[in-house]
Amino acid sequence: MFVPTLMNLADEEQQARWLQPALNYDILGTYAQTELTHGSNVRGMHTTAMYDPDLFEEGGWHIHTPSLEAVKWWPGGLGKSCNCCILMARVIIKGKDYGPHPFFFQVRDWETHASLPGIELRDIGSKLGYNGMDNGAMRITHVNIPRRNLLMKFVIVEKDGTYRKVGDDKMLFGTMTYTRLKISSGAGFNLAKAVTSTVRYSAVRRQFQMQRVVLGADIDNHLDDDEKDALAAQDQLKNLVKPSKRTEAQVLDYSSQQFIIFPQLALAFAMHFAGQEAEKLYNAALLEFKASKFDALTEMHVLTSTLKAVSTVLMADGMEQCRKCMGGHGFLNAAGVGPQYLSALPQATYEGDFVVLSIQVGQQLLNAVSSKMMKGKTSNRRRLRSSTSTSTIRPSVSCLPRRPSWTPCFRITTSSWRR
Known part of the structure; x- marks a missing residue:
């Protein structure tokens, strides 16, 4: 989900910074959306991103996990492997809540792989299955990131805090x-x-042992057309099918x-x-x-x-x-x-x-x-x-042989059922 999000939600400048390193595995990322107490209700998540125009040169975001319930929970690879993520957090500008938005968020040092200050990471532990994936948990305590870390293909936040949409803001959830x-x-x-x-x-x-094996002697002289066909089919297969009571x-x-x-x-x-x-x-x-x-x-x-x-x-x-x-x-x-x-x-x-x-x-x-x-x-x-209406998803039976190889076997079996 990390790379597709960058491809679909990052603008050209942001893709130039992060997409190619992600494709080259120079950076390893995950998608951090689900919280400990919020999964399906994305709009109810608690992690906040408050905008401050005085942070950095061009403004920045103050990221914070306000409670234990807001801890990011389940992101695959976050426990041990990833050094960055797409973080979903509530955008708050001048006291107004604009809802969850995606951010590029570094969680570990590029060189030492140690957790960055203010970021607590851990593996959530053994699961019923899929234990090859190190699903993790993340708690963020007052961490600042640049303004341009907000993915801005469909939403733009100017340095003065002006918020404007480009296209349909529902695309913010297109990764899902x-x-x-x-x-x-x-x-x-x-x-x-x-x-x-x-x-x-x-x-x-x-x-x-099969309870019933059809033999030629089992078929009486009162045969209808289907049963005659079954007998003929049995003759064709007598050298191939050799039932034995001991098998x-x-x-x-x-x-x-x-x-x-x-x-x-x-x-x-x-x-x-x-x-x-x-x-x-x-x-x-x-x-x-x-x-x-x-x-x-x-x-x-x-x-x-x-x-x-x-x-x-x-x-x-x-x-x-x-x-x-x-x-x-x-x-x-x-x-x-x-x-x-x-x-x-x-x-x-x-x-x-x-x-x-x-x-x-x-x-x-x-x-x-x-x-x-x-x-x-x-x-x-x-x-x-x-x-x-397209034929590509309506397979036709015309590709099957008119008398497939299993037809004799099927007729012998159905003849036995009728008996």
Whole structure:
């Protein structure tokens, strides 16, 4: 989130100072927004940035964490790794509160990596999973930074304290939209990894003998057309399928296992392609944002919030189902699914909880319906309507063979079910 914020919210001069060093890893940054008692309610955060025109030559900001509740909590990499961050703090100018704004904020010495004066940093400790990330906490006690450390692409504060907007100030929270998009795009991949392990395990693991194996002698002379086709298919496969009462069946052959695994496999593909299409829409909207056209801003918020809320919950539930399908072995770290699940599980919560995002999306949809009823038009349906009509996200079954190789097996099985 650090680099995308610099790219989207810093002006050209600020990007020249900080963006290239960030891309070269000369500086390591994170995104410090969430506080100990404020996460989803961004506008309720307590960390303040009071403007003082007498600080430095061009004015500056007095950054302060007023209470324990305002301690920055959870920023990834802040515990040990990062030496700077994008700090979200309430801008206060001449007693007027303008709400949270992003600042470039150095937290550690560039050379020694020691915490700077007035800044207390620590790792928040062990977590349920994802312990490779050193999530940190930060308390700031009366630290001054230059005026130009406020990212000023869409908001400008002059030396005399004059505050003016450039474009839509909602873009100040655009990083969250981008982050939710990337989380949604990765949800399908996380689920696919779990499904892959589970399918492979189910193909190797054998358990019990199948209760019913269809043999030629089991089919009587009263055959309808479908059953004749099944018998012909069995003849084709008699040299390939050699059932034995002494051989246990692959777990993957059981319909109860397929009933759980196959929908998760399909869901992984669906989430992957949905994420790809959402990225295309976001990139198209981003070009409009750069041209100072912000009509699609609300639409992108709704789209990314919906995908993030739904895909991460489905991902977490699906990965847990996959773990259960591996039996006792699924509980081992060596199986891989458990650690993957615990590392991916926080995605269902951070950067927007399912319930909170669902309420926000519902409100926007109700507003769109109300606008349609009152004015006869809505402004946020253009991209979604056009995207659903494109063939790129509507795969056709014409690419499948007319008689795929698994058709004989399927017909034999269905014939057995009918019996």
